[in-house]
Amino acid sequence: MTIKLVPLVLPANVDQEKFADFGKEVKDIHPGNCTADEFNEIEEALYKHDFLLFRDIDLSLEQQLALVKVSAFDPKAENYVHKTDEMGKGIVDAYANKIPRVPQIRLIGHGTVYDHEGIPEITLRHEHHESFHKTRVPIEDEQPKDGSPPATRFFRWHMDSAFYELSPSKATGLYAIQVPQGPAQTVRYDDGSGDELSVTLGATAFASGKIMFDILPKELKSFAVRAWARYAPHPFEWMARAKVISTGLGLESEGLEKPLDTLSSWDEDKVKVYPFVWKNPVTGSLHLQVHPCAISEIHVEPVPENCRSDNETLYPNGGHITDLRKVREIVYQMQRPGIAPNLVYPHPWENKDLVIFNNRGLIHTIVGFFRPDQVRVFHGCSLAGSNEPTGPSKEDILKWVV
Template sequence: MAIELAPLPLPSTADASKFTEFGREVKGVNPGELSPEQLEQVQMLLYKHDALLFRNVDLSPEQQYALTKAFDLASESYGHGNNKISKEAKSILHPHLKTIPRVPQVQLIGNGLAPAHEGLPPVELKHPSHTTFHKTPHTIDPGTTRFYRWHMDAALYELEPPRVTTLYSIRVPQGPHQRCLYDDGTGDELDVPLGTTAFVSGKTMFDILPPELKSVAVRAKARYAPHPYVWMATAHAMSTGLGLETEGLELPLEKLPEWNEEGVKIYPVTWKNPVTGNLHFQVHPCGVQELLIDPLPEGASRNGALYPDGASLKDLKEVRDLLYKMQRPAIAPSLVYPHDWREKDLMLFHNRGILHSVVGQFAPDQLRMFHQCNLAASDEPIGPSAEDVAAYA
């Protein structure tokens, strides 16, 4: 069968001009049984479009793991380590992930009391909610919600960020749309399907920056806290889900699980797409502890430049304010793709090129079951080239 492509079903709120290359629905092939030629084509399509949707797919955990691994044959363990989250009860991720026993690279996530499933006994699933993580949760009525936390799937300590994430829907509860409120004084809000996963393009996030912030983005590196999901678990997120409030509530480093400096991750702020060569602004704002900014390259204009001599920003509020200034424009309602899940949807997304967020609240009796798979990569992300720095700095 030939692969057919169709645009993703954009909501009326989306600025279609910003989604001309982002996202495609793939038809005509079974993603669990791709031929080598089809797999190669799907890989190229993913890096070109950053998100691929397959509808009405029957996919076993073994097939999902094999498909995910095909993007990085040297990868093996789940993105946070096989069965590792279950051993870190203090991690903010701990309540939300249940490992499929025979395929530990695949996690069961969702909401409600799930029946015995793929070797797991009946288990209570917990859908992440902003009401337990944001500093000022919005609780006016059940028809409103917020973005929970904008992120990429990555341990950000010891293990490298996965190249792709695969997300497969098994049970999708039905219900009215909700209004996702930003509650940041802008009046921004977004109509979203119940339990949507929201996506934004890291390429767009970089492209829409003004020149002085593009210059910072290509010169900067983000240093993440050790065990960042334990470090942030006692802190509160901002109302947009885009980073943490600075209240001094992060767990002190001496109280974290044992860690070493070699495991601490420092990544470029912009990551280079291996197929298109585009730069993607790729930062998990909740986990960043420090920003390291290189000086302007020799010969670059210093007129209007920020941090022309470079900088090491250690003050958390300064770090977070700068990242927020650069990232907030890209989560504007017109730039968000909120996926309207159907049962047996499979979404592949370029985990090194986009950010995503859980959205929405469910009633306790609304059963939602998804399989998620991502694999700690065998390589580090590639940052901007010297030519990129010269072009933008």
């Protein structure tokens, strides 16, 4: 049986040409009851389109885990993407709660939930940007009295990974059990651009690393294929006191990161150093995949011998950038165009939606806020990868260096 794929319904403001290959809804098949051949088709579709949606399905914890792990995505993956004994020292533990029966799946959402999958009672917290941003949307704009949409922000753009010791997950599965209803909200970028984006209540926003790379000017493409990101050891502990900028795309440079010698014990050989650009294993496309909050240094390889370089070439002889403010400025310059309102897909969740996305090809963030009495219940499955992302090939580098 060949799986049936139909285009996603994209918001009217989205650049339809750039999103021509992005996202598909999978019809007439239950992802928990697939044959091996159907799993293979789903895997290929995921890497071709980066985002798959299954609507109106009942899905057990075991079926969700099997889809992310036992299926072709990463059969050798065993563990949750963050180490449990480290979560309480960073910022991830605030919203990801272990489900005892299947600990690789986390309970996420908002509000108080009773008798759920062996958990008698738990209060979930949907992170509000006030808790992590340096500035916030004024309360009068967040709670307008004139009937206009409430204003909000992107929380924190990221990929699912510990970025220390464990490898990024290949695919993440999010299953919506209970989705609260409410008016649309308006994401403000608040960076002087005037950019805004209308989103449904509790949307998850996605941006394509492929599009981010594709729209770079030639000198930044040349830099990207030669650049490597060094991530801080225990990055979520390291950044716990720092504040996020208004777009959610990185941290303020205020010196609030914990000194490395005060972090939990760490080993140099467990520190992650990844290429800026990750190669799609099916399409061969290059995706700009950098965690803007966790990065601490940039290593740049020199332009290969016998390749021309001109006055626009950045770091033609290579370099090592350790000034944290400069590191963040470079990453922001490269990523900010890729989260323009017409290049973001804010998924409008419905009850019983299952979304599987290419965690090595997209960045994503939670959006918006809920009232205290609103309840949102999701199951999230993201497993540490069994291998590392693949960077650009020698041929890719030769193609893009200037």
